[in-house]
Amino acid sequence: MHDFIQFWTTHSPIFSILIPAITAFILVLLGNPGSGSLAHDWRQPWRRGISYVSGILGLITSISYLMIASSGQVLVYNLSEWAAPFGIVLVLDRLSAFMLVLTYGLAVPVMWFASKEWDERGRYFHAMCHFLLMGLCGAFLTGDLFNLFVFFEILLMASYVLLLHGQGKARFQLGIHYVTINLFASALFLIGLGMIYGSVGSLNMADVARLMPLLEADQHRIAVAGALLLFTVFGIKAAMLPVGFWLPKTYAVATTPVAALFTIMTKVGIYAILRVNGTVFDDGISREILQQWLLPIGLVTSLYGAYGAIGTDRLRRFVGFMILSSIGTILVAISLFNTDAWAAGLYYLIHSTIIGAAFYILSGWITSQRGEFKDHFKIAPRMKQHNTVAVCYFIIALMMAGLPPFSGFLGKVFLLQATANSPYQIMIILIVLLVSLLSIIAFTRVGFVLFWRSSRPEDDIDTEEYQRYQALPNKAPLRNDKTIYLLLTALVGYMVFAAPIYDYTYKTAQQIQDNPLYESLLLKKDEEGQIISVQPYDPENLPETKYGGESADPNAHLIPALIAPETLHGEHISEYKQRQIQGQQQEEKLPEETQLKPMEAP
Template identity: 80%
Template sequence: MSDLMQFFTQHAPIFSILIPAFTSFMLVLLGNPGSGSLAHDQRQPWRRGVSLASVILGFATALYYLSLANTGQVIVYNLSEWAAPFGIVLVLDQLSAFMLVLTYSLALPIIWFASKEWDERGRYFHAMCHFLLMGLCGAFLTGDLFNLFVFFEILLMASYVLLLHGQGKARFQLGIHYVTINLLASALFLIGLGMIYGSVGSLNMADVARLIPLLENDQHRLAVAGGLLLFVVFGIKAAMLPVGFWLPKTYAVASTPVAALFTIMTKVGIYAILRVNGTVFDDSLSKTILQSILLPIGLITSVYGVIGAIGSERLRRFVGFMILSSIGTILVAISLFSTEAWAAGLYYLVHSTLIAAAFYILCGWITSQRGMLKDHFKVGPRMKQHNAVAVAYFIIALMMAGLPPFSGFLGKIFILQATANSPYQLIIILTVLLVSLLSIIAMTRVGFILFWRATKPEDNPETEAYKAYQLLPSVAPKRNDKAIYLLLAALIGYMALAAPIYQYTLSTAAQIQNNPLYESLLLKKDKAGEIISVQPFTPENLPETKYGGETADPNAHLIPYVISENTLKGGHISEYKQRQILNQNAELAHPDDTQLKPMEAQ
């Protein structure tokens, strides 16, 4: 058992990616008939069982990772045993572990809820959910900018299919818009990466953070421009203004479990802004530009979201606008660039994700009991579960509006406390209070229409209204109410544990701001103690890594520093290359000679 745990710990970060990856491939191999046949397909219980077992295993793994990260250690996993910046690395730190737990805390109740009937409305629902989880986990764990792009594309491709789950004209139309916007964002992402790589010569996050301040003026400005282009891309993913208008309508047409699961998608954009623009681009020019634009963007997004919610005519769009408002609040916290503000933003991020998911599931409950009115803000007869739905809405409204004593209130208090040393303290406090007041007004308006003004159901059996009302379900869709209760229970627990959770987020914020820590853990050093990397970027200024190469390589002596000892002793390194390594190490007379030299110099 101890050997198994040692193996699991040794390969820790990769399992969070492999579990959903293998699950999704397994579910694809199980096959999937048309949506009309799924209810009678003998393989459907197997799909649900495999999917739920995988999510439970992923959740347990995320909790284990959180316990490892809580000790303060950062676990670096070198894929193919090649060290950064030459190889691809996964990094498990407090922030990535925190986001993994959030991802599975959301996925577990939603996939359990969707396993009753919802997954029968379209093909490969469970497979796409696990491809989405694979992309999310990879994005949170990667230490490389290009692989951040790769995992973004994996989760986006899964989201394209999930958005169309259940079919329908509206889903197809807005699905086209969603795909187009994200394809544009992906193109900008690649352009930004090209600008960074062309000027820095590396895409490893720790290496880029180290090299950017050392660049010449022109190269530095090009790298910063690339970083700001990535900020635009992440802003599209996070749905901040002015590139976030797509969210309310797009999420409104998604099926109930998909809309609830998509609440984590915007948080990937926020995570990327925090991880990349907040810590990798840590130079003074990047910070000055980002601080000057992020605060007004956050304030405007927050106000616009709540005003849009007040003007909404459908409940699902209302929830989408409230998500926009919460995104603005988190961006305000990030814009302060302090440990306390980032800790507060992370605490509020979890609250906003879970409460939005609960609200979307409540939309499904309300829609099922209002017949032709669906989620439109029109006065109609009382729902058959009027009291239960009203109580659930009331609790969700209190939490989302940020009223005490719930986690939304605590998150906003933490953010306001973090403004103590900010020159913009007054405008931030006034905006947060204004948004909270408008949120209460918006929630009151919705509750007034759906519940307070609800009319008495028709009691004349001869009328069409009476017959239509009797056809409506008298209970919530299967597992719908229970999924809401699970998410609300999680939020109440989150509120009760606010003190230790905030201390964890405070430690997380301090850790991710410590770039020298990541530099020392991820990047290898030569005998002279110098980091083995390339700056400024020259294509020839690299060690030759062709295993069977018979060409003279002036950098052969550096190969032992960038690959593992087992690989070095294996059969892949040719005898010619081994002799080069030994001869060059014997000939080196000065420590400075260990630095990289161009291949053409010999």
């Protein structure tokens, strides 16, 4: 048992990525016939079973991570045993554990809901869900900017397939727009990374945060420009204005479980803004520029979402606009750059994700009960489950509009309290209250059309309208109502335990602002106490490899500090290199030798 615990502790951060990755590959290898044959395919129960087990195992793993992180411990996992900044690292802290629990806490009930009919409408649904989870978990855990790009691409490729799940002309058209926008964002991401690496010489988050204040003026400007490009990319992912117009229509055409699962996607962009622009690029100029732009962007996004919700003509687009409004509220919290505001933003982030997913699933229920009227805001015959659906809608409306005593209200109260020392306090309070008022008006309008003005069903058995009404289902789609009840119950619990949860988010906000903590945990030092890194960037620095030849290497003495002892004495370190290391360790080294020196070409 001791060995197992030691193994688990040593390799913990990687399991949240490996579990969905291995599951996805197994599901792909299991094969998948055409969507019309899935209902009768003998492998379909196996696909669902494997997906359930993996999802539950991932949820248990994320909860165990949360328990580890709640003590303030930060776990660092060096891939291939090479330390940062030369190797890629995974970092498990309070924020990443927090986001992992949210990811699996939403994914498990949504996949359970989708396993009744929805997953039969297209190929490889469960495999793509787990590839999406792999990308999400990797993005939340990585401590390297380029690795963040890699995991972004993994989750985006899975989302392209999931968006088209179920086929249809509208999904294909908006899918093309979605893919085009994200390909453009990916190109900007790479350009930004190139600018940062070319000026800083590193892409490790802790190392970049350490080196930014030390850069010369020209290099610093290039690095700041690269950081702003990354901010634009993350803003596209988060759907903030003016680069977030795509969200309401795109999510509206996705199938119900996919739209519910996609509510976590925008939070990846918000997470990246907080993690990268809020803490890595935390020097004076970067923060000043971000504060100048992020607050008005957040306020406008929040207002636009509420205003667009009032004017939309379909329920699923209405949900998208309300999600857009909640994104603006979180961006306002980040823009204040204080611990209280960030804690409030993180608390509200969980609420907005879960309530958005519940609302999309309710939209599927309402659509199934309205027949040819679907989710259009037109007067239609009363739904057969009118009272039950109305109660669910009313509860969701109260939660999403931020009315007491629910978690949406508490999140906004925490945010308003955090504006105490802000020069824009009055403006923020007025706009947050105005958005809440507009949200109430929007929900009232929708409820008025869907429920209060619904017409009496036709009772003449000889009419065509009567036959169409009788053909409508008497019950909610399978697992639809139960999934909504589960998510709403979770939000009630979230409200009840608001005090300890807010305490966790507050400590999370404190931790992620402590750059020296991450620097001490991720970066290695030599015998003189100097951090082993590259600054400034020198293109003549060549990496040492097994196949580098027998060239004199002035940096050989740094190798033992960067890799594990087992690797140091393994086959990948040549005998010639071992002799260099041993010889240099016996010599007296000066502090400036911690900077990498160019190797002579063989």
